[in-house]
Amino acid sequence: MHPDALIARVAESQHSLITLEQLRSVGLSKDQIDGRVRRGRLVRLEPRLFKVGGAVETWEQRVLGACLSAGPQAAACRRTAAVLWGLTDITAPPIEIAVPRPRSPQWVSAKVFRSTDLIAAHRMELNRIPVTNVPRTLVDLGAVAPDWMVESAVDRAVTRKLVTIRELRATLDNVARQGRRGVGPLRRVLENVHEGPESVLEMKLVRLILRSTLPRPQLQFWVEVDGSLRFRLDIAYPEAMLAIEADGREVHSRRDVFSADRERQAALEDLGWRFLRFTWHHVTQRESWVISRIRDVYRARLQPTS
Numbered sequence: 001m002h003p004d005a006l007i008a009r010v011a012e013s014q015h016s017l018i019t020l021e022q023l024r025s026v027g028l029s030k031d032q033i034d035g036r037v038r039r040g041r042l043v044r045l046e047p048r049l050f051k052v053g054g055a056v057e058t059w060e061q062r063v064l065g066a067c068l069s070a071g072p073q074a075a076a077c078r079r080t081a082a083v084l085w086g087l088t089d090i091t092a093p094p095i096e097i098a099v100p101r102p103r104s105p106q107w108v109s110a111k112v113f114r115s116t117d118l119i120a121a122h123r124m125e126l127n128r129i130p131v132t133n134v135p136r137t138l139v140d141l142g143a144v145a146p147d148w149m150v151e152s153a154v155d156r157a158v159t160r161k162l163v164t165i166r167e168l169r170a171t172l173d174n175v176a177r178q179g180r181r182g183v184g185p186l187r188r189v190l191e192n193v194h195e196g197p198e199s200v201l202e203m204k205l206v207r208l209i210l211r212s213t214l215p216r217p218q219l220q221f222w223v224e225v226d227g228s229l230r231f232r233l234d235i236a237y238p239e240a241m242l243a244i245e246a247d248g249r250e251v252h253s254r255r256d257v258f259s260a261d262r263e264r265q266a267a268l269e270d271l272g273w274r275f276l277r278f279t280w281h282h283v284t285q286r287e288s289w290v291i292s293r294i295r296d297v298y299r300a301r302l303q304p305t306s
Contacts (some may be wrong), residue, residue, distance in 0.1 A: 142185030
């Protein structure tokens, strides 16, 4: 096959990019490469990175170019990875890539982070671009983004089933160490959340309550019946026998889960518990009403009966 055909084949799978090593692997000498640059068939972007002449320039191409320049173990990370995964609405953020220590690549048009814990399991390919996986991206995002952005990114990732709360906690535990940047924001997001089908809505509801002036509720509270722990409540005020539930769409998509959930509620109501259920619309669009509703019922339940 002609060298130019081989170049086209390689570049097609790399957003129209090709490295010096790849050009040499198809049999081109330094003079042949320089000749193609002079004729505009190749455009030199970095000393060891080229673009096919006439190819449209894109942000994704720049990201891949930075990774190719940094070496085979490099991966887009932090805000760059969050954009590639669709976890944030930032438009063309600064290009950030991670490389394992002790690598210190030169001639890379990006912010390079040298990592001691960037392992193969944390890297994957997305749209032909090496990128940190979703759990690692969310851990690292906290080092360069405010808490609200990390919170929003976690919500999107869990909603789209790109990651579970359990996977996030496992990754956080694996990479967390004293002084490591980025772990604090994700820890705060996950602090009061358990793994389950309602995890996203429950996260939002718990955060809403904790940001208010309401008393701090008990989470994952078990109700004892006849000497044994029988029912678990996601959010509870035991002193008022008040249970607060995130009433998400996933529960209603399964009839068996829905029926079991309502049977549990009926049994607890027979014991004197009061339930308040809030939907996605309530929690995201009617925050003040949710807090007022909880506060009014909580106070009423604590008032002595005559």
